[in-house]
Amino acid sequence: MFPKALWMKEWKHTKIISFALLVVYILAYPVAAGLSIDSWKARQNSLHWSEQSIYEIQSLFSGELYAVIGVIVIVLLAGFLIGLEKNTKRYDFMMALPFSRTQMFLTKYFYGLIVIGSTYAISFLSGYLVIVQSEFSYLLSEINMLYAFFSPLAMYFVIFSLAMLVGTITGEVKSQTVLSFIFLIYPQALFVLIASMVDLHGGDPGSVYNDNFIMEDMFWFSYLNIGTDQNVLIPLIFGLIFTGLAWFAFIRSSSEYCGEFLMFSQLHPLFAILIPISGALLGSFIVGGVVPYDAGQGLKMMVYWIGFIIALFFAFKITKRLLNR
DSSP: OOOHHHHHHHHHHHHHHHHHHHHHHHIIIIIHHHHHHHHHHHHTTSTTHHHHHHHHHHHHHHOHHHHHHHHHHHHHHHIIIIIHHHTSTHHHHHHTSSSOHHHHHHHHHHHHHHHHHHHHHHHHHHHHHHHHTSTTGGGGGGSOHHHHHHHHHHHHHHHHHHHHHHHHHBSSHHHHHHHHHHHHHHHHHHHHHHHHHHHHTTOOTHHHHTOHIIIIITOGGGGGOTTSOOOTHHHHHHHHHHHHHHHHHHHHOOGGGTTSSBSOGGGHHHHHHHHHHHHHHHHHHHHHTTSOTTSOHHHHHHHHHHHHHHHHHHHHHHHHHHHTO
């Protein structure tokens, strides 16, 4: 099912990025735990320590900045596994190997999951042991350690699965990387832009913002906050959906489209609509932001639509060049 030759090939080309992910997680948990203990010792006798300590232990096991860096490395890992091969002749060589496309995809996918899961688990457990053996072990009772472990892991899983899906539908590593980062926040960003337009035209932006499923449950970074009680089944379900779509796209893709923006011409009409409209909404949002808050409604709307039309024009030109190169 998983030939050794395929495992060795993936390890050879991704070992640097795999070690980079391990370093990030080590900094996020055991190193951060050790440094936090030194800081806590100096503050434990302060007046507000009892309230601050809960926030401190939650922040530690949320990973904070290093967790975000970990997401960046995971997207790059997916790029190394799929997109980078399409920029070189390694993709044609891989397709000539005596293995099925399903074997190739599953090897890449499970290799990435093993790298992410093992590096994260080792680092998280190391950070936990650092705290357990310290005088601040009592703080661990303030958080649900099972949830603290699985919630960020579920987020890493769905983000890796999404990046792999993007890698199967794009034709090279740059478009895979850029689109992966965009799609991480695309639903929320689109809702914010639509809410801004609704508000400008006298509507109720709360009708857009109040969609908790889009703004919270599908905002994958929110699962880093272990102080909440979100349903980790949601990223797991979406991760499985992304994985199934990625497998289907991988076995159906044609190597003749390597190096292009998209591997499937059937997706061109969708992107030909999404990119200009999204670009126009973003442009109008940015241009409209220069108008003073207390300016007249007429001026705000005029500047907004000027920005919309200008951004739509340039977004259309960029889209046309991307899809027809």
